Amino acid sequence: MEEKLPKLKRVVLAAPRGFCAGVVRAIEIVNTVLQLLPPPIYVRKEIVHNRFVVERLKQRGVIFVNELDEVPDGATVIFSAHGVSPAVREMARRKNLRVIDATCPxxxxxxxxxxxxxxxxxxxxxxxxxxxxxxxxxxxxxxxxxxxxxxxxxxxxxxxxxxxxxxxxxxxxxxxxxxxxxxxxxxxxFPKIVGPRTDDICYATQNRQNAVKALAKQVDVILVIGSQNSSNSQRLKEVAISNGCPAYLIDGADHIRTEWLIDAESVGVTSGASAPEILVKQVIQRLQELGATEVVEFRLTEERVQFAPPPELRELLEQNPLVDEILPVR
Known part of the structure; x- marks a missing residue:
């Protein structure tokens, strides 16, 4: 199959890409709770929509559940970055659960x-x-x-x-x-309709979509790294296609199909807000195996957003005598 890819020369990485501040915060919350509290630690739904991240946390002993009726009374549960309804919070109170809320601000x-x-x-x-x-x-x-x-x-x-x-x-x-x-x-x-005081679509979603729009003008095909249930990753693929560039959503390097790249001299790579950078590196390596000799980054803007940990986690950190040995939650 590699002989069919004589044109592949260049990989262009979109930036910003990958983890947003809300995802970083959610994953660090889980990692910190694993250090501070005894197992088992439960997470309602996927902490973020990425299969690689979820599987890694499962390996560390995190138990993912669909609903709180799967969590024993009095246990510790983390709410995912996507947020929950008041009904879920009320059920957590009835079950006397220790809740750590990783909802994105x-x-x-x-x-x-x-x-x-x-x-x-x-x-x-x-x-x-x-x-x-x-x-x-x-x-x-x-x-x-x-x-x-x-x-x-x-x-x-x-x-x-x-x-x-x-x-x-x-x-x-x-x-x-x-x-x-x-x-x-x-x-x-509805001519009198009112909206939010500021745009609800998050800065990271906007930045990644803007980067893909610009990238679509520079490359022959775009690979979006992200899981199928990741809304923002799906939107990145759609944005690329709507801007005239073929695009494919992949979980990782193993999902690259060489027929997508037959006529491509340049391949753009981006990743959704819940996809870790290690997956990007693996995709680059695979593209190099398929003939790419140049890897460059196209950066549209810088991101410096950080979110504080939730108050219930800050309280746990203050109570823990090993607080200085625990990685900070951004």
Missing amino acids: LVTKVHLEAIRFAQQGYSIILIGHEGHEEVEGTMGEAPHCTYLVQSVEDVERLQVPNPEKVAYLTQTTLSVDDTAEIVAALKRK
Whole structure:
């Protein structure tokens, strides 16, 4: 198969790529809890949407569950970066669970906006993907007045009690361009609609999508490293394709199919916000085996965002006499 790839010469790495601040924080929370508390440690859902990360944590003894009824009363449970609904928090209280909340602060921001709009009597239109954990958590804050839309067509079919009092929110990991189209449709249908004080789509999602847009003009094909259930990774693939460049979502180097690269002289590589850099290095190595001789990085912007650990973890760190030996949680 390698003889069919005489053109492959150059790999261009998109930057920013990979872990965002919320993912770094969530993974470090789990790693720190593993050092501070006795096993077993439970995590509701996947801590982040990446198979490699989840498998590594399973190897360290973390038990992943779908719902809290799988967690023994009184045990320690970590909520994933995607957030949970008030009903989940209430169940944790009933089961007397020790909760460490790894919800991304940017997701928490959307939850607080939903609560505020609901208290003010708005119908809330949430732009997002049905079944995604972040969407389920946000809708759970005000289920009586929240409506989910996934497309412009959904907007056209939408009916609310009072069209004069409508607000919208968005899932943090959506495509910026697709969301803009839906927001425009909402504004046409509900001229008095109000939105969040600042954009809900997270900085990392925007930065990675902007980098892919620019990368699509420079390469023949783009490989996006990320798991299939990663919303932001799926959006990166879609952004590349919509900007005229073939793109494929892969879990890692083993999933590269050489027929994708037959006519490619240059290959772009990026990774979703929950994909670790080790997977990028493995993909580069595989592309070099297939003939690439040059690896360069195309950097669109710098990211310096860091999030503080949740208060319940800070309290644990203060109580632990080995606090200086534990890696800090960014």
